[in-house]
Amino acid sequence: MKFIDEYRNKNLILKLAAQIRKSVKRDYTFMEVCGGHTSAIHRFGIPSLLPECIRLISGPGCPVCVTGTGFIDKAIYYSAIPEVILTTFGDLMRVPGSATTLEKMKARGADIRIVLSSLESLAIAWDRPDKKVIFLSIGFETTAPGTAVTVKQAEKQRITNFFLLNAHKVMPPAMEAIMKDNVNIDGFICPGHVATITGPGAFSLIPEKYRTGCVITGFEPTDILMSILMLIRQVNQNSPAVEVQYSRAVTVNGNSAALKYVYEVFEPCDSVWRGLGTIPLSGLKLRSDFERYDAEKVMPVSLPEPEDNELCACGEVLRGVKTPSECPLFASVCIPGNPVGACMVSAEGACNTWYRYRMNNE
Amino acid sequence: MNELVTLSQGSGGKQTHELIRKVFAERFVMDMPLTDSAILDCTCNTMAFTTDSYVVDPLFFPGGNIGKLAVCGTINDLAVSGAQPLYLSASFIIEEGFALCDLEKIAGTMADEAQKAGVKIVTGDTKVVEKGKCDKLFITTSGTGIMIDGRQHISKGTEVKPGDRLIINGSLGNHAIAVLGARNRLSFSTPVVSDCASLNRLTEKILMNCSDIRFMRDLTRGGLAGVLNELADMTRSGIIVNESSIPVDDPVRGLCEMLGFDPLYLANEGKVLIVAGPGEATKVIGILRSDDLGRESEIIGEITDDKRKTVILSTSAGGKRILDTPSGVQLPRIC
Incomplete structure (x- = not known):
């Protein structure tokens, strides 16, 4: 298949793996920030191709994982209101809240629907004017533009029964929080799709302030191996920088149209991350012009402090x-x-x- | 006129008989008058018997409908056990207000499929429930068939040995993606069509011509990964599969990449895993490829003596990883 098979070429993969084995001079720990990378690395069996001195660790880039228990509790609260239809990306269904999950609420009769996009959720609101449709908007720079477009559409179509329970986040502040936490990381495998929106400049703080390299990486096995090689070279030459491996998709300025939508509808805010606590300016909240789409503003909710399993790491x-x-x-x-x-x-x-x-x- | 099924058609009275006669009995060529049981001739010592319930949303999808699934699915459960399917029952739970013309279409498909497969639908039942008490239409089919001597091991895997080859009869995931596409109104540049088909003629050809067939199983829910893990567990052996030899059509692959699905876990309705002795694999492939339902057949891996009962996928990227038992439903990814 075009644009896939070329990047899964076994000969190329084995050559890159050989190059990596030749280049290593010490132990290296690289963090793949994005859950998509974690998944690709293991799906293609990449660890089995790497020398033992390379350790790959996963970062805070899975939108479902970093969403706090408090958010799930609120979603569960809203789902129990009879006039509410809750719409969500599938993964959130099974995330444990303090007492139950959305999946179990659905089994008890709550109207919770899995959607593939925020626009699908808006269509449900259009079809059901008698209901309040709340979309659980989570995700990073990759998903926020879609939500922003949906809010603009709701405004244009004068749909008044569509709301967001919003926890959108942005990636670079979380990476900085990890660096401040003194985690031993020699380089970041950065999410290519985030950089297609933001441009590579969004990550420049990391090498400048923390002397740690960033390679913006695609999601195919050759992409990931090539990035690892680039990071090894940065470490060996002590020259941390933001480099773009995913050059077939990432441009210097990113996707300015998408960014325009995002910052027209949202503005930066502090945000709670599971495991990382509150990180300043790491989230996106609706601007005051769009607050009427904010479920928490329209239907305020106050819940007890969320409870997590103490043993869960x-x-x-x-x-x-x-x-x-x-x-x-x-x-x-x-x-x-x-x-x-x-x-x-x-x-x-x-x-x-x-x-x-x-x-x-x- | 858009005629709808009403509660009175499920009350057991005149309207019920009328519905059964006009929609089902005539199409299924049932013996009249209808009695409480079908009386079947049987000339064998051992029989195979299976049952399955069918629910699908939407009821009509590219390549089939719920009726086709209900006939093919039960026929396939018999066929992959090594049996020759003969008779089916079909029970319908219909939601009040269901369009009669759709019911007729579905019954028509069932009659056609049964005829093609050489199987008779000999008995059935109809219930109509109030609106909202079921989702449009549920069908349950049971099937029975003759078990030929010497084939009892096929469904149990007792003869499977290290070195045996694993064969599948074509590309994976088409049914799941066709249904998903129809449900979410996704448009494909190349349409994805369900692989729903009766496999009994194909499996019979294999079993008649090959002496060394060790195991067969249809790759429905849980997909290839589910069946391989069951097989490893049943036979207490390991399995190694080569990812690059597993056929997956481009549109299915494309959508899987987009949504974060793995085609090895997706449901199929016309695919079978055949385990054959190493000496017979090429012959099996030859027979399969000469049939429309097996043109893209491939040898995808083999049984190993790994006592940990693990299924290992040798990835197309040259790495190795575990291919685990499916858990829960596959959900589309967020970004």
């Missing part, structure tokens, strides 16, 4: 302090069929990925 896993197998619950109590923490839920969560493809991690 999702927080440490998301900070790169622990690998999933270092969590006491991993693969014993916490499995994909019975997830205790969010990282075991999403197909892009580190724990879920490690569990499914666990051979390479044993």
Whole structure:
């Protein structure tokens, strides 16, 4: 298949792996920030191609995983209101809240629908003027433009029964929070799709302030191996920088049309991340002009402090302090069929990925 | 006129008989008058018997409808057990207000499929429930067939040995993606059509001509990954599969890449995994490829003596990883 097979060419992959083996001079720890990368790395069996001195750790880039329990609790609260239709991306269904999950609420009769896009949710609002439709908007720079367009559409079509329970986040502040946490990282494998929106400049703070390299990376095996090679070279030459491996998609200025939408509808705000706490200016909230689409403004809710399982190590896993197998619950109590923490839920969560493809991690 | 099914057609009275006669009995060529049981001739010592319920949203999708699924699915469960399917029952739970013309279309498809497969629908039942008490239409079919001597091991996998080859009869995931596409009104530049088909003639050809067939199973819910893990568990052996030899059509692959699905976990309705002795694999492939339902057949891997009962995928990228048992439903990714 075009644009896929070329990047999964076995000969090229083996050549890159050989190059990596030739280039290594010490131990290296690289963090793949994005859950999509974690998933691709294990799906293609990349750890089995790398020398032992390279350690890959997962970062805070799975939108479902970093969404706090408090957000899930609010979603569960709204889902119980009879006049509400809750719409969500599928993965959130199974994330444990303090007391229950959306999946269990649905089984009890709550009207919760899985959608593939925020626009689908808007269409439901159009079809059901008798209901309040709340879309759980989570995700990073990649999903925020879609939500922004949807809010603009709602405004244009004068739809008044569509709302967001919003927890959109942006990536670079979380990477900075990890650096401040003194996690030992020699370089970041940065999310290529985020950079297609933001442009590579969004990551420049990391090498400038923390002397740690960033390579903006595509999602195919050759992309990932090439980025690892680029990061090794940066470390060997002590020349941290933002480099773009994913040059077939990333441009210097990013997607300015998408960014225009995002910042027309949203503005930066502090945001709570699972495991990382509140990170200044790491979230996006609706601007005052669009507050009428904010479920929390229109239907205020006040809930008790969320409760997480004390043994669950999702927080440490998301900070790169622990690998999933270092969590006491991993693969014993916490499995994909019975997830205790969010990282075991999403197909892009580190724990879920490690569990499914666990051979390479044993 | 858009005639709708009403509650009175499920009351057991005149209207019920009328519905059964006009929609079902005539199409299925049932013996008249209808009695409480079908009386069947049987000349064998051992029989296979199976049942399955069918729910699908939407009821009509590219390549089939719920009726086709209900006939093919039950025929395939018999066929992959090594049996020759003969008779089916079909029970319908219909939601009040269901369009009669759709019911006729579905019954028509069932009659056609049964005839093509050489199977008779001999008995059935109809219930109509109030609106909202079921989702449009549910069908349950049961099937029975003759078990030929010497084939009892096929469904149990007791003869499977290290070195045996794994064969599938074509590309994976088409049914799941066709239904998903129809449900979400996704448009494809190349249409994806469900692979829904009765496999009994194909499996019979294989079993008649090959002496060394060790196991067969249709790749429905849970997909190839689900069946391989069951097989590893049943036979207490390991399995190695080569990702690059598993056929997946481009539109299916494209959509899987986009949504974050793995085609190895997607449901099929016309695909079978055949485990054959190493000496017979080429012959099996030859027979399969000479049939329309097996043109894209491939040898995809083999049984190993790995006692950990794990299924290993040798990835097209040259790496290796575990291919795990599916858990829950595959959900589309966020970004």
